[in-house]
Amino acid sequence: RRCTHYLFIVVVAVNSTLLTINAGDYIFYTDWAWTSYTVFSISQTLMLIVGATYYLTFTGVPGTATYYALIMTVYTWIAKGAWFALGYPYDFIVTPVWLPSAMLLDLVYWATKKNKHSLILFGGVLVGMSLPLFNMVNLITVADPLETAFKYPRPTLPPYMTPIEPQVGKFYNSPVALGAGAGAVLACTFAALGCKLNTWTYRW
Numbered sequence: 001r002r003c004t005h006y007l008f009i010v011v012v013a014v015n016s017t018l019l020t021i022n023a024g025d026y027i028f029y030t031d032w033a034w035t036s037y038t039v040f041s042i043s044q045t046l047m048l049i050v051g052a053t054y055y056l057t058f059t060g061v062p063g064t065a066t067y068y069a070l071i072m073t074v075y076t077w078i079a080k081g082a083w084f085a086l087g088y089p090y091d092f093i094v095t096p097v098w099l100p101s102a103m104l105l106d107l108v109y110w111a112t113k114k115n116k117h118s119l120i121l122f123g124g125v126l127v128g129m130s131l132p133l134f135n136m137v138n139l140i141t142v143a144d145p146l147e148t149a150f151k152y153p154r155p156t157l158p159p160y161m162t163p164i165e166p167q168v169g170k171f172y173n174s175p176v177a178l179g180a181g182a183g184a185v186l187a188c189t190f191a192a193l194g195c196k197l198n199t200w201t202y203r204w
Contacts, residue, residue, distance in 0.1 A: 008197070009058070012051040013071050034175040037139065041132040041179035046190045048072070048098045049127045052105055053119065053194025062110035069102035097138045101131045116195050124188030132179030 051072075052065035073096055104126040105119070112118035 009051070009055055009068075012054065013068065013075060037135070038132075038175045038179045038182075041135045041175075042183050042186065044098065044135070045101075045128050045131045045179075045183040045187050048101060048131065049105065049124060049187045050190040050194045050197075052102050052127075053123070053191045054197045056105065056109055057116060057119070057195050057198050060114060062106045062114075065102045065105040065109070066099060069098040072098055097134045098131070100134050101127045104130055120188055120191040120195060124191040125184045127191075128183030128185065128187030129180040132176045132183060135179075136176050 048069060052068045055068040056062070056065045058064075105123045108123040108126060109119050112122070
């Protein structure tokens with residue numbers, strides 16, 4: 001059973017990393033930057049919290065959620081290193097954005113004396129609301145998207161990625177607020193899933 005748990009943690013961490021690597025690519029989506037930012041903030045929130053909650057409730061030790069975020073960070077540094085070798089831009093600031101949100105999750109677990117229901121509700125809301133905010137700080141610190149796009153052109157863009165005329169829709173107005181609102185609701189669900197996964201794996 002313990003082997004199954006650790007294997008599951010590795011699988012979730014790897015898949016989280018793969019998703020967030022692609023999600024971090026919104027600096028190229030110059031025409032749909034804010035829309036992409038909102039969607040990818042939510043995806044990173046959910047991938048972080050389901051794995052971190054699973055790991056946290058599995059060990060029962062506050063601090064392991066942050067450790068899980070650190071695993072994702074290191075995995076992403078390695079993967080982006082490979083991207084850098086292929087000519088893509090590389091920025092270490094892009095990845096540690098998950099650590100503060102994971103720290104909040106650990107803090108809730110510790111402050112509520114390892115109460116799973118409080119972890120799901122309070123932890124989910126805090127992670128869901130905080131990550132889009134930290135992600136915006138992250139986005140501000142990276143190079144200018146247009147400058148980056150011209151410096152690192154993509155000669156083989158698939159058709160669905162072909163740049164189009166700039167569009168201004170409802171996502172444009174407040175990407176952080178929209179991402180935080182949706183993330184706060186969805187993160188609670190995924191935190192509950194992270195807790196439930198422990199029960200399912202034990203039954204194996």
